[in-house]
Amino acid sequence: MLNPLEFTVENLSTELKTWLDLDNPEHQAKIIKALSALYNVNGGRLIIGFCDDNCRPDLERRPEGDVREIYSIDFVLLLLHRYCSSTFPVTLNFWKKDGLEYPVFNVGSGVKKIIGIKKPLMMGDKMLIQQNVAYVRAFKAGKFETKMAEYDEMNFMMEICIDNREANIARFMRRHFDDLMQQFTALNQVSDDIDLYNPFQNFVLNSRQRFLYNAGPKLNRKFAYLEASVNLNHKCIGQSLDGRFLERFLGANRNLSGWPFWLDVRQEGSTIEPYDNCFEGYICRLFKDDSFQEQKSHLDFWRASPEGYFYHKRVLNSDLYFHKERCMDPVSLITRICEIIDASINFARVFYIPDDKSANINIVLSGMKGRKLESWTDYVYHLPLGSPCESDQIDLDICIPVHTSLKTVSVLIYNHIKEVFSYFPGARLDNKLINDIIQQIRGRN
Structure with missing residues (x-):
């Protein structure tokens, strides 16, 4: 699993706090x-x-002493049990950045009822937490914050609870009617040739040209690429190319991995610039003489348009970390596909895309011929990985309703990832692996 401290930014699902005294x-x-x-x-x-x-x-x-002794998960769970209306999954991990350890509390997904405060927390006569209220992460006044939930936030939280309850029904259906459901959810669509009179396809073509303009001088050898383009099929309501659109766009990304798609490159010393009614983010960090350091080299380029168009292209991690090997990690690939779908759904939500719309997602893997599947990010999964890929390019076209959630579409995801695996003769995949990875990236386990 990628280090979550490699890319730290606040959004709806990530909060940063300075050092806290648990006795205070x-x-x-x-x-x-x-x-x-x-x-x-x-x-x-x-x-x-x-x-x-x-x-x-x-x-x-930073406190003196061992942070593993200072921060106790048992004490935090006791606080939650004492003051919250229900228990919920929380784990504690310690990750390193620049040689120093930091505590990271991971809060699981799957909320089915809103968590409130059942008991006030007092310090003398001062009330620190009020009884019978609920707290939520929200975007307000240009930044993300934890606040007491108001009417609009209550509606948002209820939608999440409903999505998770629907996911339970979907799991029941998959368990008992898996074969039948796969037949009805085979929604794969075939890509057409690029039509320059189609605004979205023109956007994709221009994005590829902009990628070459920015990254071309750095591409001193052949890389493999993962490219994602998203069309919400509706303009972002009330949005223009300004700071408000940019912050909503960046905040919609739940940062499901340590180096997410559509990341805020400003946190890595780069800039975001407007160009041709789009915001563009670009980061190129390649070490000289092919001396790539693991999880330090990156080449990413993305664009976002208020027209409801989004694009991201990056070099495969395996080409940066193991540049002498032509391989692709299956767990990392599945995680990226899930992350792209999740980000697309959240783009639709924060920009108020009507529920009757669908997001068209095109994922392209290029430079794949002769490349083999090899697990190197997660050794838990042992898969029949098959023979090297026989095609240089793999295209996936995904159509997904914007009102759905990542958890409810695992069968759809399974069909598309199975299609990717078909390019590697002998490789096999099962639905349980997809469900496990979805649970892992959504629950931050």
């Missing part, structure tokens, strides 16, 4: 509010030891 009631209140708010938006991460204004480590206030 005011800091206890912050922990309770943050974790319950994350669960109410279907899970996320609370990262301790980072400044929320610049998303950098807070070294000045």
Whole structure:
């Protein structure tokens, strides 16, 4: 699993807090509010030891001693049990950045009822947490924050609960009617030739040209690429190319992996620039003489348009980390496909795309001929990986209703990933692996 501290930014599912004293009631209140708010938006991460204004480590206030002894998951779970209306899954991991460890609380997904506060938290005469309220992550005044839920946030949280209940029904249907459901959900669509009179296809073509303009001088050898283009089939309501559109776009990304699609490249020292009614983000970090350092080299380019068009192209991680090997990690690929679908659904939500619309997602893997499947990011899964790929390019066309959720479309995802595996003779895949990975990336396990 990629290090979540490699790319730290606040969004709906990630909150950054400076160092907290768990013996301080005011800091206890912050922990309770943050974790319950994350669960109410279907899970996320609370990262301790980072400044929320610049998303950098807070070294000045770092406590002395071993942070593993200072931060106890048992004590935090006791606080949640004491003050929250119901228990919910929270785990604690410690990740390193620049040689120092930081606590990361992982809040599971699958909320089916809103978590509220059942008991007030007091410090003398001061009320730190009010009884009978609920907290939520929200985008307000140009930034993300944890706040007491109001009417609009209650509707948003209820939609998440309903989605998760529908996911339970979908799992029941898959368990008992899997073969029948696969026949009805085979929604694969065939890509047509690019039509320059089609605004979206013209956007994709221009995006590919802009990628070559930015990255071309850096491509001193042949790489394999993963490209995603998304059409919401509706303009982003009330949006123009301004800061408000940019922050909503970046905030919609739930950061399901350590280096997500459509990442905020500003946090990595790069810039986001407007061009041709789009925002463009580009980061190229390649070490000289092919001396790539694991999980340090990246080449990414993305575009976002208020027309409801989104594009991202990146070099496959395996080409940057193991540049002498022509391989592709199946678990990483499945995670990326799920991440692209999840981001597309969230783009539709934050930009108020009507529920009757569908998102068209095109995923292209290029430079694949002779490449083999090889698990190197997660050794838990042992798959029959088959023979090297016989085609240089793999295209996936996915059509998904914008009102759905990632959990409810695992059969659809299974069909498309099975199509990818078919390019590697002898490779096999089962639906349980898809479900496990979806649970892992949504629950941050």
